[in-house]
Amino acid sequence: MTYLLALDQGTTSTRAFVYDAELNPLGHAQQPLAQHFPAPGRVEHDPLEIWQAQQAVAIAAIADAGLTAAAISAVGITNQRETIVLWERRTGRPLHRAIVWQDRRTAQACARLRALGKEGEIQQRTGLLLDPYFSASKIAWLLDHCPGARVAAERGELAVGTVDSWLAWQLTGGRHHLTDASNASRTMLYNLAEGDWDEALLGLWNIPRALLPTIVDSSGELAAISEIPGLQAPLAGLAGDQQAALFGQACLRPGEAKCTYGTGCFILRYAGTEIPRSQARLLTTVAWSHRGKREYALEGSVFMGGALVQWLRDGLGLINTPGEIEALAASVPDSGGVVLVPAFTGLGAPHWDADARGLLIGLTRGTTKAHIARAALEAIALQVSDVISAMNLDTGTTLSTLRVDGGACTNQLLMQLQADLLQCPLQQPQDTETTARGAAALAGLGIGLWSDPDAYAAATRSTARIFRPDSMSDTTALEIRWQAAVARAGHWETGTT
16 A cells, blocks of 8 residues: 655644545644744744654654554655755754745845846746745845854855755755755746756855755655654655645646635646746746656745734634634625735735735724625735736736635635636635645655656546636726725835835
């Protein structure tokens, strides 16, 4: 029997799932991840907590499946992307908390390079825009602010990496410092055409190449794992969370797209083996690499998705659990003219405005918490619609179907709002944990469980629930109010319009 272990290290929790050869989930475990906000715009995680939790949930998930560690055939890792860890090679000691992808502390550093006219070159080489979201400016900040880090890095005494690299290092007892092409393509240091670290960009950010991991395929027998007791399976799958979800959704034909409704919302449209170039301020990213062949996708990232619901719970106390928002929002027919722009850490695609800030507008004495809850769900759907509109412009085609996954895709009101705004059907899979599923699938592919990605898709295809657009729904007024509110929220920190 073949059993696959997926390690899913996310922004707000650390999870593990066990699957059989048909990708039926057999067991899982989860631990929340503490969020640290040391200053406005700063978001950090404890790397040691990440590793300890990942090891613990892996053991617990195997037990939940009724298996022993020796029964596992392959392990796949999927991870929050762009988040950066800097550590000592000799001891494995982190020099600083991990700087999370949501962190905006390097906005000024990015602005300085933009003023020098560097964004075009960066976009051409990496497919990314010059933004604090990506890893390069975070690495430079760590080297500048951790005492002695630059000298130690030049000596080859330090290692840096996204969370997949940190976990691979820990899982292999420090024997392997690696990352895959999908994660490397999110650092703003990876040359899409060459498939390797870009020397010019390393020089631009003053980052020593010796600091960085080796880039490997997303699927294959990548490393031997030694730090989960009793487990003898190889690390055979490796991908950033959104690329893993794209693979988990079996988006293997150009034009097929998925949206993951997680902490943020991430829309990826598979593009094949040709590098797509965006004119609508979207990102080009490596989807995955298998047997040395790189495949690509267009991506738009929305920073506040499920995190907006968490804010309604933790920040405003409007709900006690995230699941309550649907009933609360459905208790009113519309938002009563209220618009919520959740630019708490700036706006992502297609605006890319690091200086935008959150805005709640249209309030009257008749506004209730139900109207605000409804406006929050509308904000999530409207942000996704902005990205899909940009993708349609880039590709010259209208999306025919959107595959959805992530925790918030079980919110029926949100999914119906999304279908109405996009005027296209949404497909919701039976197993909505497609990020972990994708990591497991890449691991299975890596050990030869399937001959190629198409064979994997054919062997594991499942039926989906369909949300169809309501022909009676008119979202025009909602979209006009939304665009006006986004314009008001823009460039708030700089005081410009």
